[in-house]
Amino acid sequence: MSVTIEGLAKTYRGRRVLDGLTMSAQDGRVTGFLGRNGAGKTTTLRCLLGLVRADAGRCLVDGRPFAELDHPSGAVGALLSQEAHHPARSGRDHLRILASASGLPRQRVAQVVEEVELSDAADRPVRGYSLGMRQRLHLAAALLGDPATLVLDEPTNGLDPPGARWLRDRLQGYAAQGRCVLLSSHVLGEVSRTVDDVCVVAGGRIVAQGGLHEVMGDDDGVLVETDEPTRLHRLLVELGATTRPVEGGAGGLHRLLVHGVAPETIARAASHHGVLLTLLHPVQADLEARFLALTEPGGDGGGGSA
Structure with missing residues (x-):
């Protein structure tokens, strides 16, 4: 019901x-x-x-x-x-x-x-x-x-x-x-x-x-950094993952936020196919920060009444 x-x-x-x-x-x-x-x-x-x-x-x-x-x-x-x-x-x-x-x-x-x-x-x-x-x-x-x-x-x-x-x-x-x-x-x-x-x-x-x-917000997943983002993306999609580019890479390196596969799976796939990873880090969406922003008294979320 x-x-x-x-x-x-x-x-x-x-x-x-x-x-x-x-x-x-x-x-x-x-x-x-x-x-x-x-x-x-x-x-x-x-x-x-x-x-x-x-x-x-x-x-x-x-x-x-x-x-x-x-x-x-x-x-x-x-x-x-x-x-x-x-x-x-x-x-x-x-x-x-x-x-x-x-x-x-x-x-x-x-x-x-x-x-x-x-x-x-x-x-x-x-x-x-x-x-x-x-x-x-x-x-x-x-x-x-x-x-x-x-x-x-x-x-x-x-x-x-x-x-x-x-x-x-x-x-x-x-x-x-x-x-x-x-x-x-x-x-x-x-x-x-x-x-x-x-x-x-x-x-x-x-x-x-x-x-x-x-x-x-949907910013949880695994943050990876590589110099072959297109190739890594294709490998991970074959494993059922989704990826999206994020800012932060430098010196020819690119970062992707990966959803749907575990960090160890990403590491094994990259190693097996010879794709260099310079960063592999699980991240979690900051739900609390979003919640506080939505409910901040006097902000966009309005005031707090009893």
């Missing part, structure tokens, strides 16, 4: 929080909703889920407002807060209550507990959970209805690196099933390895959206 948000506006106490925000998230894709703290991300997601009434605009899940969905728990699973639990209840009991309230079969609780790898802690009181364990618990709650769309607000909070990698694999697998994943974040590191598309918000409006590298 795709998500569509059109012309969303919201004012709190005379302060414009959302300013005609328009964006979308598609089936089969992980979409990152990116912005600095206070940019309007959580308010947008709460409007999408019918928890906040917008002043103008509309939010649709597969063409319908959330309130008009026939089976909301099977359509959308959401993780918006880590505090939506009773600290004295066990994680399993928390999920059982949610399943009962949504008319879901009891066996779904055991399934999602195993799915988020929380089985060892499921029968302990939630007050003893670490931040990462609570994050897994609330992800389990979002998955209870086996929803077609996942909406997650800062889902990597509290997760250690193995946990963040586990979540990345899980969300990418979810999208690979043809489902829609929309996640918000103000941190690019892990998100940039997870999402297919991005919508960047600043000052309550979208300042950029599209494929991750389309929006954030």
Whole structure:
């Protein structure tokens, strides 16, 4: 189920929080909703889920407002807060209550507990959970209805690196099933390895959206330098790579930025065919710099509101 948000506006106490925000998230894709703290991300997601009434605009899940969905728990699973639990209840009991309230079969609780790898802690009181364990618990709650769309607000909070990698694999697998994943974040590191598309918000409006590298730049790859750029280009294209010339070569040397093959593959191909390489260096796009430029208060990205 795709998500569509059109012309969303919201004012709190005379302060414009959302300013005609328009964006979308598609089936089969992980979409990152990116912005600095206070940019309007959580308010947008709460409007999408019918928890906040917008002043103008509309939010649709597969063409319908959330309130008009026939089976909301099977359509959308959401993780918006880590505090939506009773600290004295066990994680399993928390999920059982949610399943009962949504008319879901009891066996779904055991399934999602195993799915988020929380089985060892499921029968302990939630007050003893670490931040990462609570994050897994609330992800389990979002998955209870086996929803077609996942909406997650800062889902990597509290997760250690193995946990963040586990979540990345899980969300990418979810999208690979043809489902829609929309996640918000103000941190690019892990998100940039997870999402297919991005919508960047600043000052309550979208300042950029599209494929991750389309929006954030596509300067990652392997930088090579040679005195035979045409010959090297042909060799690498035969290996399935793409290349483009970049500035920086001197004294008859030329530089290429190569995508699609590993540095060691480039080195072996050049050596085998007698092509001299004077530089071979992996480079990575500076996504953080692009993100900061887009969301700079008072710049092209607009100001930061709460």
